[in-house]
Amino acid sequence: MNFRFSGLLVALHFASNATVLTLLSWAGAFAxxxxxxxxxxxxxxxxxxxxxxxxxxxxINSLGAFLATNMLTTPSTVLLRFLWEGKRYDLPVLGALSVVVAGVALHTINDKDLQAGWGLPVAFVSVICNAAYQVLQKMRQDSLGVNSAQLLQQISPVVAAGGAVVAAFEATGEGGFLAIHWSPLLVSALALTAVMAVTSNVAAGALIGVTSPVTFQVMGYVKACLLFLASLAWSYAMGGVESMPAWGSVV
Known part of the structure; x- marks a missing residue:
C-alpha cells in the first residue's frame, strides 16, 4: 500500500490507546x-x-539494517541504567552483550547502504532514544506507584498529539494523505494496525513494568531474529542470491 505517513499512524495508534484504556478504566478494569x-x-x-x-x-535503511542496529537497544539500556540508577550487571550478561555489539559492528562494516548518508546516524539516535524511553518508563512506574495501564493511559494523549503535529505536515500537497484515495482496504488495514498497536503497547508496558527494560529487549531479540530470517527468505524469493545482503551482514 506504500502508506508512508508515520505521524498519522502515531496519532491514530496512540489515540486508540487512550480511548481503549479510558473505557477500560471506566469499566473498572483498573483504577x-x-x-x-x-x-x-x-x-x-x-x-x-x-x-x-x-x-x-x-x-531509510533496509529491514536487516534496522533490526541489526535495534539490537544495540539492550547494551544502551544497560549503560543508561548504570549511569542513571547505578545498576550493575554480572559478567556473563556483559559478555553476551559484547557479542551483540560485535555482531552489529560486523553488520555495519559489511552494509554499504547503512554507511551511506543519514542511515547510520538516524539508526543510532533512534536506538538511544528508545532505550532512554524504556528506562524512564520503568523508573516512573516505580517512583509514582502506577502500573503499566495507568501510565500508558496518561501518556498516550501526549504521544498522539506529537504524532498529530507531524501529521499536519504530511496532510497537504501533492503527496499528502488528504490527496490519496482512501479505499475500504486501506481503511481496514489502518484499523487493523490500530488494534495491533493497542495490544502491542499494553503488552510491552506490562512486561517492562513487571520485569525490566533489559528483559523486555532480550525477549525482543527472538522477534528480531525471526523478522531478519523472514527478510532473507523474501529477498531470495524476489531476486535470488544476488539480491540478498552480504554474508558478513548475515553473520
Whole structure:
C-alpha cells in the first residue's frame, strides 16, 4: 500500500490507546491514577520521538539494517541504567552483550547502504532514544506507584498529539494523505494496525513494568531474529542470491 505517513499512524495508534484504556478504566478494569504534568509530558514526548525516529530509520535503511542496529537497544539500556540508577550487571550478561555489539559492528562494516548518508546516524539516535524511553518508563512506574495501564493511559494523549503535529505536515500537497484515495482496504488495514498497536503497547508496558527494560529487549531479540530470517527468505524469493545482503551482514 506504500502508506508512508508515520505521524498519522502515531496519532491514530496512540489515540486508540487512550480511548481503549479510558473505557477500560471506566469499566473498572483498573483504577485511574493521575500523573504529574511534567512526567506525562516527558514520557509522552520521549515516546513520540522514539517512534518517529524508529519509523524514519526503517524508511531509510533496509529491514536487516534496522533490526541489526535495534539490537544495540539492550547494551544502551544497560549503560543508561548504570549511569542513571547505578545498576550493575554480572559478567556473563556483559559478555553476551559484547557479542551483540560485535555482531552489529560486523553488520555495519559489511552494509554499504547503512554507511551511506543519514542511515547510520538516524539508526543510532533512534536506538538511544528508545532505550532512554524504556528506562524512564520503568523508573516512573516505580517512583509514582502506577502500573503499566495507568501510565500508558496518561501518556498516550501526549504521544498522539506529537504524532498529530507531524501529521499536519504530511496532510497537504501533492503527496499528502488528504490527496490519496482512501479505499475500504486501506481503511481496514489502518484499523487493523490500530488494534495491533493497542495490544502491542499494553503488552510491552506490562512486561517492562513487571520485569525490566533489559528483559523486555532480550525477549525482543527472538522477534528480531525471526523478522531478519523472514527478510532473507523474501529477498531470495524476489531476486535470488544476488539480491540478498552480504554474508558478513548475515553473520
Amino acid at each position: 485511574h491514577k493521575a500523573m504529574p504534568t511534567y512526567d506525562r509530558l516527558l514520557l509522552g514526548s520521549m515516546g513520540a520521538l522514539s517512534i518517529v525516529l524508529g519509523t524514519t530509520s526503517l524508511k
